[in-house]
Amino acid sequence: MRIVITGASRGIGAELAARYAARGDEVIGTSTRGGTLLPLDLSQAAPDFAPLLTAVAGGPVDLLICNAGVYLDKGHGLEDGFGADLWARSMAVNVAGPFLTVQALLPALRQSQSARVAVIASAMGSQARAPGGSYTYRASKAAAVNVARNLAQDLKGAVAVGAYHPGWVRTDMGGSGADISVEASAQGLMARFDALSPATSGCFESYDGTPVPF
Numbered sequence: 001m002r003i004v005i006t007g008a009s010r011g012i013g014a015e016l017a018a019r020y021a022a023r024g025d026e027v028i029g030t031s032t033r034g035g036t037l038l039p040l041d042l043s044q045a046a047p048d049f050a051p052l053l054t055a056v057a058g059g060p061v062d063l064l065i066c067n068a069g070v071y072l073d074k075g076h077g078l079e080d081g082f083g084a085d086l087w088a089r090s091m092a093v094n095v096a097g098p099f100l101t102v103q104a105l106l107p108a109l110r111q112s113q114s115a116r117v118a119v120i121a122s123a124m125g126s127q128a129r130a131p132g133g134s135y136t137y138r139a140s141k142a143a144a145v146n147v148a149r150n151l152a153q154d155l156k157g158a159v160a161v162g163a164y165h166p167g168w169v170r171t172d173m174g175g176s177g178a179d180i181s182v183e184a185s186a187q188g189l190m191a192r193f194d195a196l197s198p199a200t201s202g203c204f205e206s207y208d209g210t211p212v213p214f
Contacts, residue, residue: 001025002112004052004061006101007068008037011171012120015186016065028055030068042068042097043089049104060111063193066098067120073136086136094140099147106159115159116196118189119148123165123206128213145204145214152202160201164192167207180207 003020007013008029017029030040030052038051070093072086098119102109109115123129125141148163155161166189168179188207196203204212 001062002028002056002060003063003065004028004030004056004105005065005067006030006040006042006097009033009035012166012169012182012185012189013065013067015182016067016189019186019190028052032068040068040101042093042100043070044092047097047100049101053104056105056108059108060113060115061105061108062112062115064102064105064109064115064117065120065193066101066118068097069094069120071134071137073134076134078133082135090136090140091143094137095143095147098144099151102151102161109159114197116193117148117151117155117159117161118193118196119144119161119163120166120189121145121148121163121204123212126204126212126214142214148204149202156201157198160196160198162192162196162200162202163204164189165204165206165212 003025005013005017008017009031017027021027029037031037032041038055040052041047070090072090073082076082102117121144122141124134124138125145127142145163148161152161166185169185170181185207192205192209204214206212
């Protein structure tokens with residue numbers, strides 16, 4: 001299986017890349033920093049997909065994992081936080097990023113016999129869970145789920161699309177006090193991605209298979 005993972009330099013993305021490679025899959029990862037991964041900065045007004053398109057040229061993409069994301073407003077106060085720059089970057093990376101990546105890779109996804117797209121969202125984007133705070137992150141993740149569900153409709157019969165909550169994970173983003181390890185999250189997410197099919201396209205699930213209200 002040929003897999004593309006955005007934001008694969010650390011955390012959940014890096015763990016997924018390592019696990020899929022160990023399983024014998026071909027993994028193509030991206031990172032804003034490049035290095036041993038392909039460079040892709042989704043915060044730019046016009047992200048450069050050329051290196052990624054060159055890497056996948058001539059073959060299908062069986063699974064695209066839109067994992068790149070930012071949480072820029074942690075700890076911000078309502079009176080003086082959540083500046084326009086945070087809104088712009090959060091929406092660029094967390095919302096436009098998955099959409100533009102799918103759009104760029106659509107020809108390669110269409111070449112696969114069982115193409116799937118997994119958008120890493122968050123239960124913090126659920127409109128059934130709105131305790132206040134983290135406005136830009138919550139709004140961007142809610143929008144990411146909306147993008148995934150609309151893509152599921154437009155790509156019905158060709159590409160299965162799901163949105164996933166990875167859990168509250170002990171990463172740089174989640175912090176050391178989070179509930180679960182990166183390993184547990186990645187293991188659960190892989191099971192969810194393996195189960196994604198035309199019948200379940202449009203789902204919004206947690207890493208453990210629990211449906212997330214939206």
